[in-house]
Amino acid sequence: xxxxxxxxxxxxxxxxxxxxxxxxxxxxxxxxxxxxxxxxxxxxxxxxxxxxxxxxxxxxxxxxxxxxxxxxxxxxxxxxxxxxxxxxxxxxxxxxxxxxxxxxxxxxxxxxxxxxxxxxxxxxxxxxxxxxxxxxxxxxxxxxxxxxxxxxxxxxxxxxxxxxxxxxxxxxxxxxxxxxxxxxxxxxxxxxxxxxxxxxxxxxxxxxxxxxxxxxxxxxxxxxxxxxxxxxxxxxxxxxxxxxxxxxxxxxxxxxxxxxxxxxxxxxxxxxxxxxxxxxxxxxxxxxxxxxxxxxxxxxxxxxxxxxxxxxxxxxxxxxxxxxxxxxxxxxxxxxxxxxxxxxxxxxxxxxxxxxxxxxxxxxxxxxxxxxxxxxxxxxxxxxxxxxxxxxxxxxxxxxxxxxxxxxxxxxxxxxxxxxxxxxxxxxxxxxxxxxxxxxxxxxxxxxxxxxxxxxxxxxxxxxxxxxxxxxxxxxxxxxx
Numbered sequence: 001x002x003x004x005x006x007x008x009x010x011x012x013x014x015x016x017x018x019x020x021x022x023x024x025x026x027x028x029x030x031x032x033x034x035x036x037x038x039x040x041x042x043x044x045x046x047x048x049x050x051x052x053x054x055x056x057x058x059x060x061x062x063x064x065x066x067x068x069x070x071x072x073x074x075x076x077x078x079x080x081x082x083x084x085x086x087x088x089x090x091x092x093x094x095x096x097x098x099x100x101x102x103x104x105x106x107x108x109x110x111x112x113x114x115x116x117x118x119x120x121x122x123x124x125x126x127x128x129x130x131x132x133x134x135x136x137x138x139x140x141x142x143x144x145x146x147x148x149x150x151x152x153x154x155x156x157x158x159x160x161x162x163x164x165x166x167x168x169x170x171x172x173x174x175x176x177x178x179x180x181x182x183x184x185x186x187x188x189x190x191x192x193x194x195x196x197x198x199x200x201x202x203x204x205x206x207x208x209x210x211x212x213x214x215x216x217x218x219x220x221x222x223x224x225x226x227x228x229x230x231x232x233x234x235x236x237x238x239x240x241x242x243x244x245x246x247x248x249x250x251x252x253x254x255x256x257x258x259x260x261x262x263x264x265x266x267x268x269x270x271x272x273x274x275x276x277x278x279x280x281x282x283x284x285x286x287x288x289x290x291x292x293x294x295x296x297x298x299x300x301x302x303x304x305x306x307x308x309x310x311x312x313x314x315x316x317x318x319x320x321x322x323x324x325x326x327x328x329x330x331x332x333x334x335x336x337x338x339x340x341x342x343x344x345x346x347x348x349x350x351x352x353x354x355x356x357x358x359x360x361x362x363x364x365x366x367x368x369x370x371x372x373x374x375x376x377x378x379x380x381x382x383x384x385x386x387x388x389x390x391x392x393x394x395x396x397x398x399x400x401x402x403x404x405x406x407x408x409x410x411x412x413x414x415x416x417x418x419x420x421x422x423x424x425x426x427x428x429x430x431x432x433x434x435x436x437x438x439x440x441x442x443x444x445x446x447x448x449x450x451x452x453x454x455x456x457x458x459x460x461x462x463x464x465x466x467x468x469x470x471x472x473x474x475x476x477x478x479x480x481x
Contacts, residue, residue, distance in 0.1 A: 041067055045076050052080065057088035065127070068155075072120065073310075075154035078147070081127075082162040085134035107139060114142060117260055119149030137167045144176060149260075151280045156180055164196065171197035171204050178210060185317075186366060188400055190214055260284050275304040279311065282318070291322040309360050316353035320346060350374045358387075365394030369401055381408040399425050403435065406442065415446050422446075432466045441471060453480055 044063055051060035064081035067074055110125035123146040130139055144159035157180040163173030178193030191214045197207040264281040271277055278301035285294035295318040298311065305311045323346045330339035354371035361367055372387030385408045392401040406421035422439045429436050444459035457480035463473045 041071065041074060041077070045080065048077075048080055048084070052084055052087070055087070055091070057084050057091065060084040061088065061131070068127070072123070072147070072150065073152035073155045075158040078152075078155040079158040079162065082134065082140075082159070085131060086166075089134050107136075110139075110142065110146070114146050114149075117149070117263060119146045122146040123150060123152075135166055137163065137170065140166070141173055141176075144173070148176075148180070151276075151283045153180060153184065157184065164193070168196075169200045171200040171207060174200065175204070175207055175210070178207075182210075182214065185370060187214060188397065254288070257284055257288050261288065273304065275301040275311075278304075279314070282314070286318065286321070289325075291318055291325055294318050295322050309357070313353075313357060316350075316357070319353070320350055323349065347374060347377055351378065365391040365397050365401075369397045369404070372401075372404060376404060376408060379411075381412050384408055399435070403439065406439075410442060410446070415449065419443060419446050432462060437463050437467060437470055441473070444476070456480060 044067060048060045048063040048067070051057070051063065061081060061084045064077045064084060067077040068081065071077070106125045106129040110122045110129060113119075113122035113125060123143055126139055126143040126146060130136065130143065133139065140159060140163045144156045144163060147153075147159055148156035157177055160173045160177035160180065163170065164177055167173060174193045174197035178190045178197065181187070181190035181193060191211060194207045194211040194214065197204055198211060201207070261281065261284045264277060264284060268274070268277045268281055278297045282294040282298040282301065285291070285297065295315065298315045298318050302308070302311050302315050323342055327339050327342045327346065330336075330342060351371070351374045354367060354374060357367045358364070358371055368387045369391040372384040372391065375381075375384035375387065385405060388401045388405045388408070391397050392405070394401075402421045402425045406418045406425065409415075409418035409421065422443050425439050426436060432440070440459045440463050444456045447453075447456035447459060457477070460473050460476045460480065463470050464477050468474055
């Protein structure tokens with residue numbers, strides 16, 4: 001019998017049986033055995049993945065399903081279940097009509113539940129339907145929307161990624177995956193999804209705006225810290241922030257969100273010690289851009305889940321958003337002194353927040369990269385370099401880490417090391433995108449400082465060919481005519 005065990009260094013709770021017990025019993029045992037911190041499911045995920053490799057799809061499906069009963073936002077289980085169901089369907093290709101007819105009831109029920117705002121119940125009903133119809137594009141998309149509505153952000157992204165896999169020409173799943181990737185702080189992945197959405201539909205205005213805004217934001221954050229004297233410039237662009245907010249909400253109206261907030265507040269009044277309700281309410285407040293209210297509720301949830309990394313990270317994100325909103329207000333009112341003081345508080349808060357996250361997950365390259373970016377803003381270049389060098393081992397953030405390392409070297413006056421890293425960033429790059437423009441511009445600056453006018457002009461020319469309006473490239477080309 002497979003059992004769940006406590007994370008290393010913790011008191012051992014009563015074991016939770018997997019596969020042999022009914023899902024409802026598993027949930028009850030898990031909650032009773034240790035309600036204050038999330039269990040480590042890695043061993044069970046490994047067993048499910050091994051079953052998948054051995055083509056024991058029924059066993060893999062059962063384990064993934066039971067893990068989701070214990071933690072509905074366990075993205076690895078949600079994603080693994082999609083793959084297991086897909087492969088099982090491919091193996092047993094017969095009886096498709098019978099499966100579709102058998103699943104008609106759960107699908108209709110799921111749509112009714114989703115329309116009523118009962119997202120968790122809708123997701124459960126959809127999983128029942130998708131067990132027999134795993135490649136139903138519409139049902140998978142609705143599952144992602146239901147997971148998102150229930151506050152299971154990581155699970156929702158896993159589902160949208162699967163929709164993108166089975167329906168690569170449908171931009172909706174790709175856009176939603178992009179919006180959630182942005183919300184989870186993975187801006188590089190978000191940009192990738194929006195670009196794929198545009199490959200599916202080059203005229204999609206929502207994806208076009210989101211891609212443009214993301215590219216501009218990443219260029220500011222990654223490469224223009226030396227020219228942006230005050231990071232409030234990144235907050236002032238109201239149209240930019242509004243566009244990004246719309247990409248996250250998609251078709252959910254302000255009225256819908258307010259109605260959902262009212263329902264959750266009524267439920268919370270009846271169950272004031274339910275941390276799941278608190279988190280769902282915090283999510284709605286956040287989407288309504290009432291960050292102070294969202295933070296207040298999330299901090300209450302953290303009191304009940306003190307060992308939850310996810311809730312702690314959520315609180316950290318909301319603290320940052322609340323401060324950014326106060327900075328924008330101070331700017332609008334012309335109180336430069338207050339805005340500057342809040343800017344310092346924001347940076348200190350984010351550095352300490354990401355240090356705590358890295359302490360919990362020291363092998364997470366994305367977290368180390370985010371910490372490095374904030375240390376770089378504080379001009380702590382050696383500390384930032386240490387984080388970027390560790391993050392550089394992960395291919396997912398390697399190019400961004402190398403770009404940041406080059407910028408640190410450049411600021412420290414190590415032009416040779418900076419140039420080496422900039423050139424590595426360009427390796428294998430065919431198109432001159434925003435990141436490539438930033439690299440080429442900095443290479444040109446280094447060449448100028450070394451008196452290599454020909455090299456400088458060559459770098460500027462590559463930018464000039466694709467974007468004559470980039471920074472002062474047009475003036476530079478005249479200078480080196």
